[in-house]
Amino acid sequence: QQPTIPIIVKDTTSFYWQIVMAGARAAGKELGVNVPELGAQAETDVNGQISILENAVAGNPAAIVIAATEAKALGKPIDEAAAKVKVVGIDSAADSKAFTSFLTTDNVQGGRVAADGLAAAIGEANGGKIEGDVALITAQPGAGSLEQRAQGFKEQLAAKYPGLKLVADRYADGQATTGLNIATDLITANPNLKGIFASNLIMAQGVGQAIAENDLGGKVALVGFDSDEKLISFLNQGVISALVVQDPYRMGYDGIKTALAASKGEKVEANVDTGANLVTKANMKEPKIDALLNPKLN
Amino acid sequence: MSTETAAAPEAPRKRRNFNVLFGLTLLALLVVLWIVLSIATPSFASPVNIANLLRQGSMIAILAVGQTFVIITGGIDLSVGAVVGFSTVVTALMINAGWPVWLAVATTLLVGIGIGVFHGFGIVKMGLPPFIITLATLTSLRGIGLLMTNGNSINIQSEAFQTFSRGSFGGVPNLFWMVILVGVPAYVFLQHTRWGRYLFSVGSNAEAARLSGVNVNRTIYMAYTLSGLCAAFVGVLLASRIGIGNPTQAEGWELQAIASSVIGGTSLFGAVGSVHGPLLGAFILATINNGANLLNVNSFWQRIITGVLIIVIVYFDGLRRKGGR
Amino acid sequence: MSTETAAAPEAPRKRRNFNVLFGLTLLALLVVLWIVLSIATPSFASPVNIANLLRQGSMIAILAVGQTFVIITGGIDLSVGAVVGFSTVVTALMINAGWPVWLAVATTLLVGIGIGVFHGFGIVKMGLPPFIITLATLTSLRGIGLLMTNGNSINIQSEAFQTFSRGSFGGVPNLFWMVILVGVPAYVFLQHTRWGRYLFSVGSNAEAARLSGVNVNRTIYMAYTLSGLCAAFVGVLLASRIGIGNPTQAEGWELQAIASSVIGGTSLFGAVGSVHGPLLGAFILATINNGANLLNVNSFWQRIITGVLIIVIVYFDGLRRKGGR
């Protein structure tokens, strides 16, 4: 009988997590593991994820792979789960020492990379002068990884780019349309706006549309986080200057692989950084980046 | 009904203190908002921003009109947000499959109608409360959309389709023209045809309507079908505006649509409502958001202010209504 | 009302085909679900899972009870989810400020009562529709909570407080004991005290109630206060369960609470409702989710199935009600 290793993601409805699950699925097939794909239905649904974790433990799996929606909240439940099975963390940490292994993109680092990308794009558009107003649009408050990206972004701006002034730090409600509306309004209200960081997939789609709608490609730089077909086409059109891309597929794949090894009592690495890469029109054709942009989904 | 009656005796006493504000119609309240914002921020009254504002309010406005038909019959349609999201997916898939845009749009509208008919069926034939059947659709439709897209966004490959929502005609954004395209027939339908009147009669007293020879069941089918149709139409517009098909979009728009409708004076107990009310309600909400963005109000404060303004506006509008009786 | 009447003549004809299913009470339907799941997956009936299930349904169950009081009066309380989120913040801040847990909990409950009183005030004194005032609170409260926490989560620094929600007593999870703690007095209150009767009378015909000497305004205050209190209590439980204070939690729980209540037979037109109904409704929803997780149903399919099951369950329950009349 095959061992069972469920993977619990933050939000099954997001494309990003679909890629993570695809990676896990692939690993499951290759390694002969049964991989239930579980997850909350919104990144902010902490309680929902705790319930799912409890249910998963109740099914007596060999190990569990989980991306915690909220570091502090998931700490105790993961401790409890780890008392019964091996737990491997991916993507986002939890306040628990019980992880057997932890594979992640450092989201704070991702925010820094985004700031660098935005600064570079603004410099390029303004003859090397890295100055002007910039804005940050976050999909929704209360999502840990988005807060970390914002933190990294702001830290890096303050530390490295004194010419860039963060004039707006706004939260939407998770809807592309809201991101779009906020962006058009910011553009109207701030004539000197030079760049926007939209810190996840759906915000980048909305904000990208605002820039396309107002024909500001190149005038207002946009950096997004994560990628899909739409964002890649924006990148190609020059609407988006750069994307910070993680390696969700690998997180899923390696997560299952590590968990299987751990469940057999093998020794596994405690911390793995799967990296955050800045993708621009210039480097998007590189094979490594191309693989990130076009993960094999099935 | 209960609670409205309960409040009635209190209001008149206070009325006198607010003579000026009290006479304001909803439209006047909106204009006051606009004037205040024009003074507070120079960019508000700029043509670009007005175009933005008109675009931003359009979709909820159309949804609210459809929703109002349903609420007038004493029902509720919680599914509209999900129908919008689902419709973006349907449109996107068909356009990407190479269908001509008009056919893709028409098919999407048919899907919306189909969903509305299903709601009518659930209510009329299965005897389900509207809340339940439309909540079930909301849940299921998002699931079906996600299955179809695998949680991915579908990039719509037609430039022309996307240009539409950005364009304008005679200086007015196309999206706002769509509001007029929906609003005018909706107004005529609701106020000047017998079917509109039947909607009111069913919401007022379904038994009386039935005894008067009104086909109550058909009227209910009609209300939900119209709401589904409006939602599917908004889905097409949204797909055009954001250029993707994504089933998780428009989440929570049902609440915004209902709120716009209620702000516009529709009673959730049925039989009271108009077409201009929900339109005004939607643009009041859009103005609040637009203004807060322009003034760069902290996002958290923005929520607080929105809540407070909703109370204030509905309060003054309520005073006027009571006085006007 | 309108639509229910309209549907009535249809149902009886179909009834005969479903003799068996048709007689099932909601409880029986829940038991059927349990039996099916026990057969389908061995882990369902395990003690661990049953404890999980009881825990998972608890919070919505308590919210639904509070919500039911409001719905019985013909109102609605959209704010409950926001009150839960806000309460986690209040509790967390106070516990971290070194207050004894009991005091922090009591204060949070007082905050919930205060919010309920505010709703009563808006409805009774300002004449606002319940939908509007509670929607405004929903929006504003989330904003206030976000301001207080600056969008972050507050890590609660009391071990003891967090252990509570994990613990169990006599083999039953503490969270489920809380349902009993709320449910039993709520039952007595609604069915065996005059205030419970007054809730029904206000929902049925506020004018008749008033002329019969019922203090309608006070009854409305009471309903919303109870709902606010239940929500604040759930906020405390949630804070204990997730160990953080975070104002964005419990998003959409208002819809789940209302749905549980309606599935449990409460009528959104008021005057029809019970305490056991919403409890059953909440645990039916929890069972569907729990079962889908255990069966490893794809999460997209899970939504679809949830929608379909809601329809099926309410349909059969409706048949029984009609037959029982």
Add this chain to the structure above:
Amino acid sequence: MSQAALRTDDALARGAPAPILELKGLEKRYPGTHALKPVDLAFLPGEIHAVVGENGAGKSTLIKLLTGAIVRTGGDMIWEGRSVPLSTPLEAQALGINAVHQEVVLCRHLSVAANIFLGDEETRYGLLRQRAMVRDAQKILDDLGFHLPAGVMLGDLTIGQQQLVAAARATVRGTKFLIFDEPTAYLTRREAEQLFALIRRLKAQGVTIIYISHRMEEVFELADRVSVLRDGTYVGTRAIGETDEPELVRMMINRSLEQIYHKEHFAFGAPIVEARNLSGKGFEDVSITVREGEIVGLYGLVGAGRSEFVTTLYGRHAKSAGSIHWQGREVDIRSEHDAIKLGMALAPESRRDQGLCLNLPVGFNINLPVYKRISANGLISNGEEKRQAEQQIGGLRIKTPTRHALASSLSGGNQQKIVIGKWLNHGAKLFIFDEPTVGVDVGTKAEIYRLFGELLRNGAGIILISSYLPEVYELADTLHVFRRGRLVASHGFRAATDETVLTEAIGKA
């Protein structure tokens, strides 16, 4: 073969026209109630056929069957020799059958004109001709002599006025067969006269009319034949010339009734309530005193302001001038709660809008005012609750399967009994009865009047509002006449003739 069939055969033999509508074994069962047991009955073209019977006898049920409002559970209906299903209102209307139902079933949120034309709107190019409809509706109302504005919301009219609108609506449609189910319940004599004129005119045009009423004199004034139902069973039909009131009453209640108006006179005690120069919305400068043991009657036309006066007294509306004295002390009554605490009880005129929680049980409604008394620390005594309910159900002979049945499932008259019954055990000092016997059958009326006597004997006072002159005339110790919001005349017991009272109420032209 039943009596009715025989009689019809007789009539046929005598050369009378063939019946327009024949009922054969028509019956209706509700779960738990056999509302109408198989009935054989024939209606002749152009006749006015009265149907009488106790509350809950099945009259409205019969009417609902004829108009397709409900579907029969057995029997057959023969329309002009043809068996018809009559399962939808539309079908009935197509045949020319229409009804003014007992409860005003119209839409409060629509205008009078919209209600009159509902289901049959005038349109041009698919659009409503709103102004034309208001004009036409106004013309219809004026032609009928009803002085009502066609443009206002129906909900803004009093029930009596709504009843007239319903009558107007039905006459436009009931081209062949028209049914009036207690149309005069909320009307004063003057409006009733208008309605009778209308009915006679319709009869002259060859329309068949079924007329239901609990007022015997109306039956004798209008009808050609009268049929009696008792407890869902058809009892018999009489030509109006061949019967008299005692016989009909005996057929209805299976016993004879010597006297309807039980009038006992008591010595008046101290004043209970005094209104001094009271003004408010709908009435002005009214001074009235009610003493212990006294029935104070208020008479006036529809909309004269009587209901507004008593509801103001009761704290439902704010007074604008004047004062109220309770047992000699000036009091400030701010809410109905205050009024009830002082010792007032009000049985309001509209049972649907003000009197009953229709979708709650009968027992609940009866106990609503007394829940405070039958509960300790809020906890309700189940035994007391049951006792109170059963006592009223028994005493007033409220026809209901159990006290748990919903109030909405009762017949109109039985609902009215709840509105009265719920105050009888309240122990109030002043009882205000606003149209207490609308739709109540003679037997129960007598019982209610007897109960008035008991209340008086216990030292209470009564304000009795009625648009039915004989009632106030026969019962009131003091009779006040209202006209357009003012108190225009007062009389002692039977001190003025009823014509005088009527003239005072109408005013000089």
